[in-house]
Amino acid sequence: MGYATTRSLERVASAMGALEAAPIVFEAAQDIPQGGVLLALPALLAVGLLRHSAELYALPKGFYGLSSVLVLLALMALARIDSLEQLRYAAAGEWGNLLGLDRVPEVRTLREKVKLLCGEQGRAARWNAVLAQEWIGQHAIEQSSGLAFYIDGHVRVYHGDLTKLPRHYVPRERFYLRATVDYWVNALDGQPFCYFNQAVDHGLVQAMRGDVLPWLAAHVSVSAEHAARMAADPRVPRFTVIFDREGYSPELFVDLQKERIAALTYHRYPEEADWRAEEFQEQAVKLVSGETVRMQLAERGTHVGSRPGLWVREVRKLGADGHQVSIVSTNFSGEAAPLAAALLARWSQENFFKYMREHFGLDALVQYGTEEIPAAVTVLNPAWRDLNRQVRQKQAECKSLQKLQQNVGLTQPLSEAAVAHYQQHQGQLQARIEQLQPVLEQLKQQRKETLRQIPVKDLPEPDRFTQLRTERKYFLDTIKMIAYRGETSMAATLREELTRSDDARALLRQIYRTEVDLVPDLEAKTLTVRLHHLTQAAHDTAVRYLCEELTATETIFPGTDLRLVYKLGST
Structure with missing residues (x-):
């Protein structure tokens, strides 16, 4: 079943189709690396990570449910895990603790889940x-x-x-x-x-x-x-x-x-x-x-x-x-x-x-493959482009010759030889210009008779191209937008307590990398996320303020009845 799998019976049940999704169950854990990303969960939910997802998306029965997959993808974005493949280098069990599971899905499984979510174009x-x-x-x-x-x-x-x-x-x-x-x-x-x-x-x-x-x-x-x-x-x-x-x-x-x-x-x-x-x-x-x-x-x-x-x-x-x-x-x-x-x-x-x-890896290629461009899309006609290039070349040549005509003058003192040379040179330039004019006019006429824009399907075979697949890119970019907006709202809260407001995002990135302890209390229905101290004590005041503001949101962890409580301190 893989490393860090401790919920074997539930995994067998999900494999047999008897489980809609694994229940979210938190256990006490200490020193979870990159656990600071859990501080972003209230902001992610407030921005709308799960608000409309169930209306548009669904996954077949399995161990990992829709909300767990979406929360994982958003937390990965904030942890600067730029691609699904990079998750293989993260600690699967520790990341699973952050989601209330035994481990996060393998890269192959996560890729299959994303493929299912992106099966319908335009969703x-x-x-x-x-x-x-x-x-x-x-x-x-x-x-x-x-x-x-x-x-x-x-x-x-x-x-x-x-x-x-x-x-x-x-x-x-x-x-x-x-x-x-x-x-x-x-x-x-x-x-x-x-x-x-x-x-x-x-x-x-x-x-x-x-x-x-x-x-x-x-x-x-x-x-x-x-x-x-x-x-x-x-x-x-x-x-x-x-x-x-x-x-x-x-x-x-x-x-x-x-x-x-x-x-x-x-x-x-x-x-x-x-x-x-x-x-x-x-x-x-x-x-x-x-x-x-x-x-x-x-x-x-x-x-x-x-x-x-x-x-x-x-x-x-x-x-x-x-x-x-x-x-x-x-x-x-x-x-x-x-x-x-x-x-x-x-x-x-x-x-x-x-x-x-x-x-956030905005320019990353998230999916290999191409798809056809809609038939209504038009492109610049290669034939028109070639004719236009020739017209510009001939126009530039004519202008160069005309400028040369204007700049050439008689040398002093005047002599019959100088005048004869001048007239001969001017005549040669004029003859070249007159030779170019009909060629230029013919090219202009050909360009005029050639369509400037043509449908993509009408392109010559060597010039034909397709577009990169867009659905999975748009899906993951939407999650990255949510992550960016969530980080922005947290940065705005931190700036209220920072003397240098420009440090807010850098401080958040440090928070996301910091270890946490998880302390679930089923009787009080709380999940305490205790963030370890950062590298500089000067930031403690701002981080404590952030924890208080996040706790005040009374956010419930998705799939549970546990209210999130945030604290600073490793003990």
Whole structure:
């Protein structure tokens, strides 16, 4: 039955199909490594780890039930066990103690459980959508000034050889690599809501039009208070979307205005002339972190786009070096300072990507294999791409020759030989230009007659590709979102007692690695989790405060009637 198996009768019963799932039974244990992850359980449950799982997921009869598997996966994420395979290097019996079982499943068993949970395409997206709608509702309560969402793409590089994915520019690598793109929706503090994978990426504007904005329109509910504000003031938007210059599109702004959705981004084509220094006024700007800073801001109305275009608010921030950052928005309600703070704090989403890559294995390949791309998806026609490259080459050659014509002059002093050489050289250049012109026009005509976009199925055989499997990735990423949100809420609690707020997440990572003692009390119906002291006594006050706050939640361990009690101290 494997190492650390002490509940043999229950395992035999589950193998015979006589047991729905093994009961959760805790025994007293000491010095359980990485047991500190149990401190995150109240936060994980509060975020919604098990709230809707039974409605969408089910497992056949067996020793490991659905709640045990989901709790294990979430605790693994917090313990920085980045993949299912890495669980084989963890102490199976000790980890089993944390779940109220004799041991955690073997990697093969856990992989089979995850495969069963991910058998239906799109179910993970539905689970994430239900959770995201709740998270957005909570976010709306916290953001009394109105909902706002960061939207940005994250390039996930693929180094395998199962398919030849399109190449994407990877900013962190400064190189074009085969990759797939996920477009994430985050809160102003960087906390994630959901993401949309694009096997074929047509850019941020198309991703917003095709997936992100329809999803937000369907899942963002307007409170009665905000609906009253919208009715009283036609300038108040339903919500605001914030993105970088890649999403700058006056046509998109117009369409968003019709849906009462405001846009906030950098001006992609600001006028070259700087605004007068007299226009800027120093204003107090409250950042997302709660910190208040002073900024030099100015505001004007600006017309962007053509046919017919639209008027937007343009806010400029004057830096200490005199550089002016131009911001445009279709949100005409409220002051300019919150707009500047929201856009200039987009680093919170970038920090989220970086943290998830480093600590939660965001870019990890969780499943081998590919699947067909939907037939409706179009890609750039290779024939059009080749013709376009030839057109650009010929245009560049013509411009180079024309520039050479302009730069070539007569040498001094003038002579008949110099004039003759000049005329001969100019004639040769002109002849070459005239020779290129019909070739260029012919290539342009061929390009015009060639479809720019074609369905994936119509690609030539050498250029055809498939997409990486998405269901298991989406399922595990949803659990990682829950883990990140749970860690974020714990960090917020710790910061109340820390002199250096930036140390909160590092301290949590240390807590997750620390040993614990488990003391179940069946009469009092409690499960005491006693965390060992950390490396520095200076953190004891903050950790004790965290334990008190977690105990006050009166969280019941799933599958039992035991209330979790957290304490600090090894004795």
